[in-house]
Amino acid sequence: AQSVTQLDSQVPVFEEAPVELRCNYSSSVSVYLFWYVQYPNQGLQLLLKYLSGSTLVKGINGFEAEFNKSQTSFHLRKPSVHISDTAEYFCAVSDRTGGFKTIFGAGTRLFVKA
Amino acid sequence: EAGVAQSPRYKIIEKRQSVAFWCNPISGHATLYWYQQILGQGPKLLIQFQNNGVVDDSQLPKDRFSAERLKGVDSTLKIQPAKLEDSAVYLCASSLDSNTEAFFGQGTRLTVV
Numbered sequence: 046a047q048s049v050t051q052l053d054s055q056v057p058v059f060e061e062a063p064v065e066l067r068c069n070y071s072s073s074v075s076v077y078l079f080w081y082v083q084y085p086n087q088g089l090q091l092l093l094k095y096l097s098g099s100t101l102v103k104g105i106n107g108f109e110a111e112f113n114k115s116q117t118s119f120h121l122r123k124p125s126v127h128i129s130d131t132a133e134y135f136c137a138v139s140d141r142t143g144g145f146k147t148i149f150g151a152g153t154r155l156f157v158k159a
Numbered sequence: 160e161a162g163v164a165q166s167p168r169y170k171i172i173e174k175r176q177s178v179a180f181w182c183n184p185i186s187g188h189a190t191l192y193w194y195q196q197i198l199g200q201g202p203k204l205l206i207q208f209q210n211n212g213v214v215d216d217s218q219l220p221k222d223r224f225s226a227e228r229l230k231g232v233d234s235t236l237k238i239q240p241a242k243l244e245d246s247a248v249y250l251c252a253s254s255l256d257s258n259t260e261a262f263f264g265q266g267t268r269l270t271v272v
Contacts, residue, residue: 049201079260088163088250089202089263135201146215147192147261149201 047072047138049150057156060128066121066153068136078119079137079147080110089135095119106130131157161185163264165251171270177239180267184232184253190214192261193226193236194250202250208234209257241271 052067070076077096081089093104100112110121119136136150164183172178184191189210194202205224207215210231219226223242228234238245248268252261 081263086265086268088265089252091260091262094260137201146204146207149203151199151201 047076047140047148049136049138049148051134051136051150051153053153054151055154055156057158058126059158061125063124064122064126064130064155066134066136066155068119068121068150070117070119070136070138072117072138072140074140077139078110078112079139080104080108080119080121081135081137081149082106083133083135083152085132092121092134126155126157128157128159130155163251163253163262165249165264165267167267168265169268169270171272172241174243174271175240177237178241178269179235179237180249180251180269182234182236182251182253182264184234184251185262188253188255188262189231190254190257190261191228191234192252192254193234194252196248196250196266198247205236207257214257238269241269243271245269246271 048071050069058064079094080092082092083089092108093102095102095112103109108123133152135152137147139147166181191208193205196202205219206226208228211228226236248266250266252263254261
């Protein structure tokens with residue numbers, strides 16, 4: 046069975062500063078990895094995904110993430126954040142062999158301050 | 160392309176009452192999921208449909224929760240009777256098939272008082 050650990054429940058950061066949201070996963074099989082963003086009172090929106098190939102994945106809104114198989118991590122980064130990036134971010138993993146059932150982490154709340 | 164539609168957006172009920180949520184997936188998507196997101200937690204899969212058949216309902220509390228997807232398109236999720244701990248956002252998602260990414264609706268926020 047897979048599991049996902051988001052290491053920070055809240056990350057406050059000043060506008061235009063860089064940010065990293067950390068995610069570690071565990072799985073006995075190969076996985077797909079995702080980052081989703083959830084704005085207040087909204088559904089989940091896919092930021093980026095890793096399915097195969099290059100371990101550096103670029104997503105929407107200037108976010109990117111790097112898949113590190115040896116460290117079982119998939120940290121999300123952005124070089125310069127905006128006020129509008131304030132939201133909840135979820136890391137998720139899907140088992141490649143069992144369909145696309147997706148397991149989510151508990152979430153990291155990114156709070157961007159002016 | 161229209162997204163996943165859910166209704167209602169908000170619902171407040173008393174404990175022991177029943178409630179139903181509706182989901183209309185993206186046209187042509189064979190796979191449909193229902194997730195429960197309790198405040199402060201990530202979404203948890205309740206049930207997965209492939210067309211009108213259930214693929215996984217291992218996390219569904221079957222003594223009070225039920226779901227159906229008649230005709231393999233729209234789906235309803237029902238809770239009867241509701242408990243206080245059922246207060247959560249219920250998210251519906253759909254995908255072309257079970258091996259492609261899922262797209263999420265805006266969710267239904269349920270408050271049980």
